[in-house]
Amino acid sequence: MRAEQRSGSLMAAPYAAFLLVFAAYPIAFALVLVFLQWDLVTTPSFAGLDNVRLLANDGRFWRAVANTFVFLSIHLPLQIATALVLALALNRPLVLRSFWRASFFLPVVISGAVVAILWSNLYATDVGLINRLLVRIGLTPVPWLTDPSTAMPAIAAMVTWKNVGFYVIIYLAGLQYIPRSCQEAIEMEGATAWQRFRHLTLPMLLPQTILVVTLSTINGFQLFIEPYVMTGGGPLRRTYSIVLYLYTNAFSYQKMGYAATIGVALALIIGAVVFIQRRVIGKEETL
Amino acid sequence: MKTLGRIALYAGLTVAALTFIYPFLWMASATFKPPAEVGTLALIPDNITLDNYRTMWARAPFGRALLNSTMVAGTITLAVLVFGSMTAYAMARLRFRGRPALNAVTLAVLLVPGQLTLIPMYTLVVQLGWIDTYAALIVPYLFNATAILMMRQFFLQMPQSLIDSARMDGMGELRILFTIFWPLSKPVLSIVAIFTFMGSWNEVLWPLLVVREQQLMTLPQLLTVFALGGGAGSIGVSLASAMVLVVPVVIAYAFLQRNFIESMASSGVKG
Amino acid sequence: MPSVHFDHVSKRFGATTVVEDFNLEVADGELLVLVGGSGSGKTTILRMLAGLEEVTEGMIRIDQRDVTALPPRERDVAMVFQDYGLYPHMTVRENLSLGLRLRKVARKEIDRRVAWAGDMLRLEPLLDRKPKQLSGGQQQRVAMGRAMVREPLVFLFDEPLSNLDAGLRAQMRIEIGGLQRRLKTTTVYVTHDQVEAMTLGDRIVVLADGRIQQVGKPIELYRAPVNRFVAGFIGTPPMNFVDGQLLREDGSTVFAAEGVxxxxxxxxxxxxxxxxxxxLGIRPEDLTVDSGDSTDAPADSIPGRVVLVERLGGTSHVHFDAGPHRLLASVSNDRLPEVGDSITVRVRxxxxxxxxGDGRKT
Incomplete structure (x- = not known):
């Protein structure tokens, strides 16, 4: 109807305008910035493929990419395992079920900045809570955030801790969809608890696992506030993240073209990694 | 055997729950401890002090930051609900030219990682002269594609006869949206409200880029700057400043945990 | 004076024509039923009259006023929806009064009308409940009340009974009919149920594929359907159809088909x-069943074999095969044949x- 057409257009127009300014334009301009050199003060100058060439040979950038893969190689398996275990523990009639669930979820609602500040203290070498605990049970303290070999794993463990509640909810939702008849059928076959898990629960949770992998991968590539607050990217740049590098280029060095190039590269890397992950996991599904 | 299993299960759950809760409890208690005591594992301080809070409050404008955060997150949440539901209503229930395109673009926007547009957004804000203004913190978040899609999905399930009745009763579209759809959409509106507010409340990267003036900083930003800049001086003080950010959230979470969990889980899955 | 006019009204969605050149006058105070299958265009016609669908071509007048381009609220019509369209978050009273409140009717007048409708529809004890707390029949009455309090020029009903179970449907049908006769408000009523159409309508419009097939009083449609579609649509059980040829024999005309x-x-x-x-179309009640394949049967009878007998109490349905044709006779219960019996059937x-061949009545 004409009236409907009119009110529809009017009600959607502000959003359409918003998309144009804050989605379409930035996406397009990101691609333009790749070819520019611009410090936000002087006029931008055309730089051809300089930014791309620089990026390809930028050890710091590739260090950050490598760091992210180190992060993911620890974070992903740990995240899936802890989320699964906690979800399975919760997926039964329990006293105080919502309390357990709520306590697992608590770190999810807390700001990443707070969590990072809190854990810098927990991880502190001399006065940190964790090391005091280790000392009390007779172990030597570990310089968590100051040793290049433990810094990234420590951050990965912390991020796992912060997000696990979120993935527990996803797995719990998946567990509800496993039909009771399937459970009963496999019990009738005489399967042990482990066999039931291996042959029924785990395969049935594949969609949730794919989701967990995808979301935590994207999350991992967007790592910023944790190294920013806890390590500044050190020691020996071992916790330098891609977004931290992007931020530094934009904010400290005023290199907009290069920072945007990093952003575009990051988007492409995320797309490629998620795509490959899905291919690999998807293939397992058909086997 | 069965009881043994149950004991083990509850013991495991308790350990897990402590793992998630204890650090926050320790943090809360540490803010009331004098510097010498902060490192201890005990939750009840031997000497209770408010010095950390006094110092924190005196050294940086945390009151102002609390106000800024509330204002920014509140405005964004209200806008996302009001404007977002208008958009969602149009996209779900009104036929107009360009609607399919708008739907498609909205879905596509969700696939673009924020880091791609971060820098162009930043340069845009610089060019608009919005650095160190509330506009920089608020305007880019006035609409939220995830929220619009969620509300649209909900609105699609409303019976057409409801809209028809309302039109026969003489209502215009905005009136239908706010007096008929809104009261019936409380579940989705509360979900959208919570994740929008929380997202804004906890956001730190964007404020770090566009705000340098301390008086305009939101809580997580001021907290980060304060802790990193050495302004805090001691663990107790920096944790005390973190408490300003955490306490309102934890109180809200305690009362609305079911809504929080549902909200943040569904927004994460859709986004 | 007719109170609703459709003048060459068409409705197209893109390339699809839903209603084609629709012309109709609805008399003042009349209850007119639009009946047809799904996709016949009946609901679209009603919604165009309501102002909920745009008219592609043509003109609609209500009480001589051209309303074609007017929004629903300016048309002075009220509608009862298939799923009632009650506002779930409002009480019955609020549901009834909302339209009046939005039209700025005086508080006292609103109370008077709500009380009047509540009384007429026996809703008083329910006025402060929410729709979810009501049974289907009660919700139906609230929907009607909401239309009544508006005191509109025209009532529109869109399949109002299709969500009710059979017993309630029959009861509400009687209520709606009685109410309409008392209020004497012009009413357009859409249904796919021809029984509803027959029992309620002052006149019936039979629709198929967006076109009018026939307009008339119920009994006219029953006795003199203008085409095969109307003949088959109106009447339960439906008319028997047999394809065949006309033969001239000794100055008279005989319909002949295999076995008939x-x-x-x-x-x-x-x-x-x-x-x-x-x-050839024969209504089931125009067939008389004689048991036994009496060889001395009149020349004008059909031999058949019973395949099914549905005993309904007062009358029963005898399904039988006559040659390749499966026919149905509606007979009294006195002498029912058994399945497998050979019978002789006489045709009135x-x-x-x-x-x-074109389906039209010859």
Whole structure:
């Protein structure tokens, strides 16, 4: 109807305008910035493929990419395992079920900045809570955030801790969809608890696992506030993240073209990694 | 055997729950401890002090930051609900030219990682002269594609006869949206409200880029700057400043945990 | 003076024509039923009258006023929806009064009308409940009340009974009919149920594929359907159809098909050609069943074999095969044949219908 057409257009127009300014334009301009050199003060100058060439040979950038893969190689398996275990523990009639669930979820609602500040203290070498605990049970303290070999794993463990509640909810939702008849059928076959898990629960949770992998991968590539607050990217740049590098280029060095190039590269890397992950996991599904 | 299993299960759950809760409890208690005591594992301080809070409050404008955060997150949440539901209503229930395109673009926007547009957004804000203004913190978040899609999905399930009745009763579209759809959409509106507010409340990267003036900083930003800049001086003080950010959230979470969990889980899955 | 006019009204969605050149006048105070299958365009016509769908071509007038381009609220019509469209978050009272409040009717007048409708529809004890707390029939009455309090020029009903179970449907049908006769408000009523149409309508419009097939009083449609579609649509159980030929024999005309021969009276046979391919229509009650394949049966009878007997109490349905044709006779219960029996069926030839190859009545 004409009236409907009119009110529809009017009600959607502000959003359409918003998309144009804050989605379409930035996406397009990101691609333009790749070819520019611009410090936000002087006029931008055309730089051809300089930014791309620089990026390809930028050890710091590739260090950050490598760091992210180190992060993911620890974070992903740990995240899936802890989320699964906690979800399975919760997926039964329990006293105080919502309390357990709520306590697992608590770190999810807390700001990443707070969590990072809190854990810098927990991880502190001399006065940190964790090391005091280790000392009390007779172990030597570990310089968590100051040793290049433990810094990234420590951050990965912390991020796992912060997000696990979120993935527990996803797995719990998946567990509800496993039909009771399937459970009963496999019990009738005489399967042990482990066999039931291996042959029924785990395969049935594949969609949730794919989701967990995808979301935590994207999350991992967007790592910023944790190294920013806890390590500044050190020691020996071992916790330098891609977004931290992007931020530094934009904010400290005023290199907009290069920072945007990093952003575009990051988007492409995320797309490629998620795509490959899905291919690999998807293939397992058909086997 | 069965009881043994149950004991083990509850013991495991308790350990897990402590793992998630204890650090926050320790943090809360540490803010009331004098510097010498902060490192201890005990939750009840031997000497209770408010010095950390006094110092924190005196050294940086945390009151102002609390106000800024509330204002920014509140405005964004209200806008996302009001404007977002208008958009969602149009996209779900009104036929107009360009609607399919708008739907498609909205879905596509969700696939673009924020880091791609971060820098162009930043340069845009610089060019608009919005650095160190509330506009920089608020305007880019006035609409939220995830929220619009969620509300649209909900609105699609409303019976057409409801809209028809309302039109026969003489209502215009905005009136239908706010007096008929809104009261019936409380579940989705509360979900959208919570994740929008929380997202804004906890956001730190964007404020770090566009705000340098301390008086305009939101809580997580001021907290980060304060802790990193050495302004805090001691663990107790920096944790005390973190408490300003955490306490309102934890109180809200305690009362609305079911809504929080549902909200943040569904927004994460859709986004 | 007619209160609703449709003037060459068409409705197209893109390339699809839903309603084609629709012309109709609804008399003041009349209850007119639009009946047809799904996709017949009946609901679209109603929604165009309501102002909920745009008219592609043509004009609609209500009480002589051109309303074609007006939004619903300016048309002075009220509608009862298939799923009622009650506001779930408002009480019955609020549901009833909302339209009046939005039109700035005086508080006292609103109270008067709500009380009036509540009284008429026996809703008083329910006024402060929410729709979810009501039964289907009660919700239905609230929906009607909401239309009534508006005191509109025209009532529109969109399949209002289709969500109710059979017993309640029959009861509400009587209520709606009684209410409409008391209020004397012009009413357009859409249904797919021809029984509803027959029992409620002052006049019925039969629709198919967005076109009017026939307009008339219920009994006219039943007795003199203009085409095969209307003949088959109106009446339960439906009319029997047999495809065959017309033959001239000794000055009279005979309908002949395999297993079925009927000698047609002159009034029916007049104007038909010889050897014409036609369809014979016989209503089930125009067939009389004689048990036994009596060889001395009258010449004008059909031999058949019973395949199914549905005993309904007062009358029963006897399904039988006559040659390749499966026919149905509606008979009294006195002498029912058994399945497998051979029977002789007599046709009341003066009541049969003939339809040409194009489906039209010859």
């Amino acid at each position: 021969r009927v000698q047609l009276p002159h009034e029916i046979a007049d104007g038909t050609g010889s050897s014409e391919v036609v369809t 030839a003066e009541r049969v219908h003939l339809f040409g």
